[in-house]
Amino acid sequence: MQQSEFEEGDRIRIRKSTDSGITVYEGIFMPTASKNIVIKLDSGYNIGIQPQAVEIELVSRAGVVQEHKTIKKAPEAQRTESLPALSILSTGGTIASKVDYRTGAVSPQFTTADILEAIPELGQIATITGKVVYSILSENMRAAYWQRLAAEVSAEIQNGADGIIVTHGTDTMGYTAAALAFMVQTPVPVVLVGSQRSSDRPSSDASMNAICAAKVATSDIAEVVVVMHGSTSDDFCLIHRGMKVRKMHTSARTAFHSINDEPIGRVQYSSGDVASVQIEATAPYIQRGERELVLRDALEAKCALIKFFPGEDPAVLEYFVEQGYKGLVVEGTGLGHVSAEWIPSIWCAVERGIPIVMTSQCLYGTICDRVYDTGRDLLNAGIIEAEDMLPETALVKLMWVLGQTRDMAAVRQMMQENIVGEIKGRRMP
C-alpha cells in the first residue's frame, strides 16, 4: 500500500530494506510536513522513515481496536538510554510551529510532543525537552530579552542539558547569537536555529535546519553557534560562530554567512536519513567541557549604532551623547572613516567618557585608521577601532563590556581584545 492511502491514527507496519537487511517498524501513522513516513511507536516516540525501499501494511484502521501492541523490531536509534538530553528554548522560532515562525505561533502550550510531531527525526538524535521563553517577532528583541534568554540557557545547562537549541526568528538572530556568546561561557553547544521559509511551504528549511542544529547541539562543539542552510541543494547546513555571522539576504535560505571568519564546519544532510547526518568540522573550536559554565549577563542597553553617510550632520552623534547614551558604535566608510567635521564631536564625546567604537559599513575587512589623515585624526580624538568585528557584534559587545566596567581604559582594552572569537583578522594593511 502507499503512504497516501493511510489516515491519521491508522496502525501500520513498515518493512524497510537496508544494506544490513530488513527492519520492521510498527506504530500509529502520523500526519507530517516531512517527506518521510512518520509513525508513533508504542514506546511513545515518533520516528520518521524514508519512503524508499519500504513495504507498508495496514494493521488496523484508526479507531479500530488494536490487537498488535508489540513492536516487531525497533531500530537501534530508538533506544533512548544513551541519547543525549537536549533542551529547546523557543523565542518564536519555527521548529514546533506548523504556521509561520514569525507570527509568534509557537504557543505557550509548546511541548516536547509538539516538537516531535513536527520533526520526529529529532527523537532519534536526543531526548528532547522544550520551553517557550518568548513568543515574539525577532525585530522586537532587545537587550533585556537577551539577558533573560542567557539566564534560561545557563539554567538549562546547570540542570544537566547536554546541549541547547534556541529557536529564533532570523531577522535579529545574529545579534542574539552574539549577545549569548558574550554572556554565556558554555561547556556544551548552544545552537541558534531558525528558518527563512515557514514550514507550510514546500521549500521550507525548518525541518532540515532543526535536525542539523540538534546534531550540532549533541556534538562536542561547545560554542554559541548559528546553524542554517549552507546551500540551496538541501545537502548541508553551516555552523557559524555566533559573533561572526550575519543575515545577508532578505529571503534566501542561504542567507546566513560567516563574515571575516570561516564557519566552524558543516553538517552534511540527507533527507530522511538521520543516521547519516554528519558534522564535518573545518576549523578549530572549543571542546565540550573545556570551559566551566559562567553567566555574565550584565548589559548596558543604552548604546547605539550610527551608520555614517556622506554629508551626515555630526549633530546626530551629539544627539545620542545628550540623550545620555553610554556608548556609541559608528559604522563608518572604508577602513573606518567619517567626514572631517565629525572629528570635534567625537573628541567631545570621548572627553565626556562616551566610548566611540569605529566599524565599517563594508562589513568585510578590518578597520585601520592609521593610514589616512581622517583616520589618524579619529585616533587622536580617541576612537576605538573595532578591528574586523561586525558593526552589529560591536554594538552587542559594547553593551556587554559597559556592563562589566565603566573605566574607559578597560573598555578600550576589552573592545580591542578578542574575547570569544569576535576578532579574528590581522590588522590592515
Added chain:
Amino acid sequence: MQQSEFEEGDRIRIRKSTDSGITVYEGIFMPTASKNIVIKLDSGYNIGIQPQAVEIELVSRAGVVQEHKTIKKAPEAQRTESLPALSILSTGGTIASKVDYRTGAVSPQFTTADILEAIPELGQIATITGKVVYSILSENMRAAYWQRLAAEVSAEIQNGADGIIVTHGTDTMGYTAAALAFMVQTPVPVVLVGSQRSSDRPSSDASMNAICAAKVATSDIAEVVVVMHGSTSDDFCLIHRGMKVRKMHTSARTAFHSINDEPIGRVQYSSGDVASVQIEATAPYIQRGERELVLRDALEAKCALIKFFPGEDPAVLEYFVEQGYKGLVVEGTGLGHVSAEWIPSIWCAVERGIPIVMTSQCLYGTICDRVYDTGRDLLNAGIIEAEDMLPETALVKLMWVLGQTRDMAAVRQMMQENIVGEIKGRRMP
C-alpha cells in the same frame, strides 16, 4: 642594456619582438611607477612598453644634444586622429597621483601630461584632457559636491567628450555613482574609478583600473558605471552599474560588488598590452547616443539614513523629524522590519509629510512588508518599500526625488519605480 641603467631624460631606442615582427620605438626615458618602460615620443605622447622581449639601446644621455629626432616606426596605436576624446575629472582619486590617492595629492596643477606620465597606456586608448573638480578625501563628499560634479560631467559631454572618467576615493564612490546616475542622463559612458592600494605599492590597482576605465569610457556603454578590479589575479575588471554597486571590503582590491544585479560585463586585461584589453558585456545596457544629455541636479540634502538595531528607541526617528529632515531611509531587518514600538513614530512622520523609505540591512534581496504583522503595520503606517535598492542608493534617490517633487504620492511612486536601473528584483516572496 637594462632599464635600470637609464636615467630620466636619456634618449633611448627600444626594439620589441612581437609575433608580427620587430617594432622600434625611440624617445626620452621617463620615470614611472608602472612596470613598463615609458618613453616620451617626439610627437609629445608617452607610451609604455612591456619590458619582455625588448632590446634597449642608448641614443644619448640626458642633456646631450639629440641628433636623432625621427621616430623609426611608431606603432599604430600612437596615431591620434581616430582616438576618442576622454575627459578625466578628478575628485581626489589616484590616477595621476604618485602618492596616496586619499590624501588629496592630486594637485590643482594636475594636467594631461601628469596623467600620461603616470599611466602612459591611456594615450593609446584616447586623447585625454584632465580637470581637477575637487581634491578631497571621499568621506568628505556630500550632496552639494555631487551637484557640482554632475554639472561638470554634463559640461564636458556638452563640450564633445566621447566619455568621462571620474576618479574618486573608494570609500563613498558607490554613493557618488548613484548620485550621478540619477542626476545625469548621459549619451556617453560616465565611468567612476578608484584604487584600493595607492600607486606607490607593488600591489596597486591604480593603473589597471584606470586603463580598464578608459576602455569602458570609450565603449558604447552609455551609463554611469564603476569600473574596479574583479579578481585578485589582475586579469579583469568588472563594470558595475553605479546605483547597484557597493564597497564590500575595507582593503581588498576586489571590494566592489554589484548587489541584486549582475555587472554589465567585464574588461579582460593583460598587463602592458593595451591593444588586447577587451570588454565582454554580459548584460544589456543603454547604448551610446541612445539618450539625450539631460542634467537634473536638484537634490534635497536634508535626508538621513537610520540603521535599525534591536531595542533602538523610536525617539531617534522623531529626532530627525523634529530637526526638519525632509525624508528618511530606514535600514530595517530582514524583509524590512523595525520593532513594533517604532510604528506610531513612523505613522506620525508620514502624517507630517516626511517620506519614510524601508530598506534592509541584509543588503541582498528584496523588501516585502506584506508577509508579517510588523510589515503590514508598517505599510499601513505609510512606509515606502525600497524594493531591492541598496540603502545607500535609496538615500541618494530620496534626495533626488525630493529635489524633483514634494508631492507625497509622486514621491512614493517615483521611489518604487525603476528609473535608472536601481530596482531590478522581483517582489518577494
